[in-house]
Amino acid sequence: MSFALNGVGLTHANGFTALREITLKAEKGERIALIGPSGAGKTSLLSVLGTALAPTVGTAEVLDFGQNFRLTVELAKLRARIGTVHQAPPIPGRQRVVTAVLAGKLGQWPAWKSLASLLYPLDVVGARAALERVDLADKLFARCDQLSGGQLQRVGIARVLYQQPELILADEPVSALDPTLALATIRLLIAEAEARGATLVASLHAVDLAIGNFSRIVGVKAGRIAFDLPASEITVPLLHDLYASEGDELPVQAHEPHFLSQAAANEAATRAACC
Amino acid sequence: MSRIDRDPAARSRLIGALATLVILWPLFQAAEVKPGVLFDPGNLKVIGNFLAGFLPPETGAEFMGYLAKATLETLAIATAGMALAFLIAVPMGYLATGAGREKATLNPITRSLLTILRGIPELVWALVFVRVFGLGPAAGVLALGLTYGGMLAKVYAEILESVDAAPARALRHNGAGRPLAILYGLIPQASKELASYTVYRWECAIRASVVMGFVGAGGLGQLMDQAMKMLNGGEAATILLAFMVLVFAADGFSGWLRRALDTPPANRASPFGWRSGGLGLVLVVSIVASFSYLEIGLKSLLTVEAAHSIGEFVAGFFPPDLSAEWLAKVGKGIWETLAISVVGTLLAAVAGLLLALPKWRAPFSFLLNTLRSVPELVWATITALAVGLGPFAGALALALHTTGVLGRLYAEALDNAPPAPGQALHLVGAPGGFAFLYGTLPGAAPQLIAYTLYRWEMNIRMAAILGFVGAGGLGQLLYFELSLFHHAQASTVIIAMLLLSIAVDQASARLRRWMA
Structure with a gap:
């Protein structure tokens, strides 16, 4: 099991209830896309999974670590095993790309190494390898404020x-990425998860990206799970119902008319590859 | 390790670190840094006795009356001086800043005028004005207005340059003029910092007006001077307490104001509510009240006699004494002053950063405020008792006061730094200290460096006058020569102070560019 949320509710300090009765389980290696209108609670759900927020109701178990994420040594160890790609890359502009990438292992490194790495980056090879996968190896020693928004987002991905x-x-x-790069990046994340048997949970704005690439789709609406289905079982009416609050148009990345059938084809290809 | 995997910045970092050491070593030597002296039992006894004399603080009714009057006078001098400074600073800052220009050109004439205004310490201005206009608050207000006008203008200019220039550029490309581009594109980003710096400067003005009392410009300082001369520790303690209360109140006011700037605007057309309106009213009333309380008539400054005495006084300073012997003495004074300022600022930067860390903020904010509310000159009288007269006492006094100032500014900068990077690192399990070092600190670094370097520019001026109480450097020379009416020699020292402060400004600007 990778994570299990059981009847999770989340009420923020200001009284706003972001999540209600969320029950969601995932096995190791599953790849799940979260979709839903903005404000539905996707980010809150990810925050609970990332132990940034503790559920106010229900129980959450992440990577076999019990609920009640209190700040302890164990929690820090758990967090080192969870990687988050943030909506806006949380990287200081004055930091160099190499340092920003290496910071991904601060939870795993001993203190002396983290300190020494501020003076001289201690794993240039590792950072370069990660950056190569997002096509940014040439920016290894550049400063983050010299990068474009899309490049910075990819640095955030390289860190993970x-x-x-x-x-x-x-x-x-x-x-923040253009459609081609977006697709490549999603595929990169999926390939990474696949290669290492990691679980991937991504919230996506574009429905077609989600259905075309992920095997399991979770629709979130008003803090609840609206549906939790294999990509092949998602129907257009279901999606229209999910996005009812945002009008008639479904949010998609590229206006390709038959993305559902394309998803089915993908599914077939995947199955063929499996057997 | 293969060639491409070597950090290209490593060599320049190493050279930078070595160069820093090579420069700092002789400066620490010149400042006669001897930490051992601090714990010398003889010195500890002297300082113990001195502090014991502070208890109990004087609370007699007659003295309290004097105290209240002097406090009001100090507040009025600070407020009137700041009003004058603000009047000078806004147009000068606008002229001096490169912000909102299509090409980031700086105005060299305004910049050099500002440098002269700031370069001569307010205490020296006050000494000069007291000679011209006689004892009393007018000299203090003018001295404050000129120096702080120069300082405010410079900081306004730099804050406007340090925020994101893109919005103003976009507005200019859409055809907006420079003032409007600044108002709509830069002020919204910079308003918090501008306001918080102005309020902070007003607090400094209160401190400065106290110090100026030492040269006869009225207020709490004059009272303090009398108490110190009569070795009345009880009265001195009460005055210091009154002073701290003033600074704490100003601090609370500043915090309230910054919070007010954070509240989102109300859902109506006018962005100004009862609070801004009331604040504006209070401001106007207090400025008018300050000027009338101090009975400063501009007329008395514009009489023929005044002009005559100014002319005569100024003429006495020319030509400056440029004999080789005197220049050598002044040169030594310059070096010592530089050493005091660098050592004091460095010690303060380290201590200030430690005290500003979010973890320790709460228990130490009181300490920071206490350190900050006591002026350097007063600290110098105490440190001189602790380590003996000389540059080390000056460096320590600077360090104590600057720790308070920088600690507070650092805390603000750390609060204003983007929180997301640090939080993200917490989420990958980084221990708090490293989330801070890798996530928060880089975001705040430009501000921290700018504050430190700017403070160093201030401290070089302060280091130059600490000698007034025997803490070495140029001040000791100036005080000596002025009390002997050796105006030609004093003139050389003042010019040296000005040149030194210009050189430090340049060095600081260069360092800032290099580190940015």
Whole structure:
């Protein structure tokens, strides 16, 4: 088991209830896309999975670590095994790319190594390898404020690749990237998860990206799970119902008319590859 | 390790570190840094006796009356001086800043005028004005207005340059003029910092107006001077307490104001509510009240006699004494002053950063405020008792006061730094210290460096006058020569102070660019 949420509810300090009665389980190596209108609770759900927020109701178990994420040594160890791609890359502009990537392992490194790495980056080879996978190896020693928004987002992804977590969480990881790059990046995350048997949970704004690439789709609406289905069983009416609050148009990345059938084809290809 | 995997910045970092050591070593030597002296039993006894004399603080009714009057006078000098400074700073800052220009050109004439205004310490201005306008608050207000006008203008200019220039550029490309581009594109980003710096400067003005009392410009300082001369520890303690209360109140006011700037605007057309309106009213009333309380008539400054005495006084300073013997003495003073300022600022930067860490903030904010509320000059009288007269006492006094100032500014900068990077690192399990080092600190670094370097520029001026109480450097020379009416020699020292402060400004600007 990778994680199990049981009847999880989350009420923020200001009284706003972001999540209600969420029950969601995932096995190791599963790849799940979260979709739903903005404000539905996707980010809150990811925050609970990332132990940033403790559920106010119900129980959450992440990577065999019990509920009640209190700040302890154990929690820090758990967090080192969870990697998050954030919506806006949380990287200081003055930091160099190499340091930003290496920071992914701060939870795993001994203190002396983290300190020494501020003076001289201690794993240039590792950082370069991670950056190569997002096509940014040439920016290794550049400063982050010299990068474009899309490049910075990929540095954030390289950091997670470098961290090598068992659970990868991605909060709208590609909303700042152009469609081609977005697709490539999603595929990279999936390949990474596949290669290491890690679980991947990504919230996505574009429905077609989700259905075309993920095997399991979880629809979130008003803090609840609206549906939890294999990609092949998602229907257009189901999606229209999910996005009812945002009008008639479904949010998609590229306006390709038959993305559902394309998803089915993908599914077939995957199955063929499996057997 | 293969060639491409070597850090290209490593060599320049190493050279930078070595160069820093080579430069700092002789400066520490010149400042006569001897930490051992601090714990010398003889010195500890002297300082113990001195502090014991502070208890109990004087609370007699007559003295309290004097105290209240002097406190009001100090507040009025600070407020009137700040009003004058603000009037000078806004147009000068606008002229001096490169912000909102299509090409980031700086205005060299305004910049050099500002440098002269700031370069001569307010205490020296005050000494000069007291000679011209006689004892009393007018000299203090003018001295404050000129120096702080120069400082405010410079900081306004730099804050406007340090925020994201893109919004203003976009507005200019859409055809907006420079003032509007600044108002709509830069002020919204910079307003918090501008306001918090202005309020902070007002607190400094309160401290400065106290110090200026030592040269006869009225307020709490004059009272303090009398108490110190009569070795009345009880009165001195009460005055210090009154002073701290003033600074704490100003601090609370500043915090309230910054919170007010954070509240989202109300859902109506006018962004100004009762709070801004009331604040504006209070501001206007207090400025008018300050000027009338101090009875500063501009007329008395514009009489023929005044002009005559100014001319005569100024003429006495020319030509400056440029004999080789005197220049050598001044040169030594410059070196010592530089050493005091660098050592004091460095010690303060380290201590200030430690005290500003979020973890320790709460228990130490009181300490920071206490350190900050006591002026350097007063600290110097105490440190001189602890380690003996000389540059080390000056460096320590600077360090004590600056720790308070920098600690507070650092805390603000760390609060204002983007929180997301640090939080993200917490989420990958980084221990708090490393989440701070890798995530929060880089975001705040430009601000921290700018504050430190700017403070160093201030401290070089302060180091130059600490000698007034025997803490070495140029001040000791100036005080000596002025009390002997050796105006030509004093003039050389003042010019040296100005040149030193210009050189430090340049060095600081260069360092800031290099580190940015």
